[in-house]
Amino acid sequence: MSWRVHKLREPEKGFKLFVGVPDVGLVGPIAASFLIKNLKLDLVAYFDSDEIPPLLLFHETKPLLPVRVYGSGSTYVFVSEIAIPPRTIPSLARAIVDWAVSSGAEQIVVLSGIPVPNRIEIQTPRVYGAAVKAEDKEMLKKSGIELLREGFMSGVHAVVLKECLLRGVSGIALLAETYMNYPDPGAAASLVSTLGVLFGIKVDVSPLKEQEEEIRVKLRELMRRTMETMRQAGKEYEYTLPAMYA
């Protein structure tokens, strides 16, 4: 199983790659799409595989592949508009890290969510962090991001961090408190705000909050497809205590 990368433009060296792939609450793709639109990033690469559904996307009459990278300057964003089939997740994570490293990325930051049962009562979701390298953990702590201390992490963000760990690449996961099975633009807004604190990426998140209801209605189908893949991808492991904890 492999992924093909169709490069449209080479990035400048030393960039940060933000990754948003459908998972709990669709937090990653909502945040990624918002960054792409508001930072006016350019399309730089397509990722394609025979293992994903045979789809072609149209946006304002323009044909697009559903898995793409946008970027400009030091900010690049990987976004998938389709739920990734579980058995394709490891090869996708490898392809993302391969492309990022060979293109000169200095850091990979995966944007996703952490499901909380009381999300209905939370006004502003908190953002938690996990990092591979000690200096990145220190940077998160200094910025007031609570680190995940114990337990399993499952999904694309877990496998991207695993690849970063194995290759000694700087990898961070930022996870906002979210609904598990409903699109959560509020959680995405928390993530985008955190990027301002951590990396100086200043974007006004008020449009995201204003369009919250519409985004939730329109992403229901993608959420349903994602729920199905999460069920097959061992997401329930996040509720399991590791043996070393005992």
Add this chain to the structure above:
Amino acid sequence: MSEEWFFEYIRRIRREMEELLAEVEERFTKPLLDYESRCLLPLYEVHDLGDEIVVRVDLPGVRRVEDITVRGTENRLLIEAKMARSVSFEGLVTYAQGKYNYYRLELTLPAPVDYKKAKALFRGGVLEIHLPKKLKFFKVKVE
């Protein structure tokens, strides 16, 4: 004659299984909207917590509790809700084009419930319904 109850029992089990399968199939394959009735199917979860069933329904665009109706029987639940304003699906390649402003969800509950003790909470566009099960408790003495 004496076996009739057994065949009726089998027929009932088969009917219930067919209903359940149809509901599962509908949940994962049908689009989340009905073009004919201009109605959206919301995302939802059903949790069996032992002595109660919790149904959570995502109703983005619904603002007021007065716009939500929850009805049902011991085994079925029907939720209808009106959105504050319509949502448009324009320019899509599918038949889903047009305006929608209404949710409808009908589902089979995993166990009979005591609807008189049911409670519902609506916050942030999410409806949460707590349905205590109809249970007969007994106590076993442990020696």
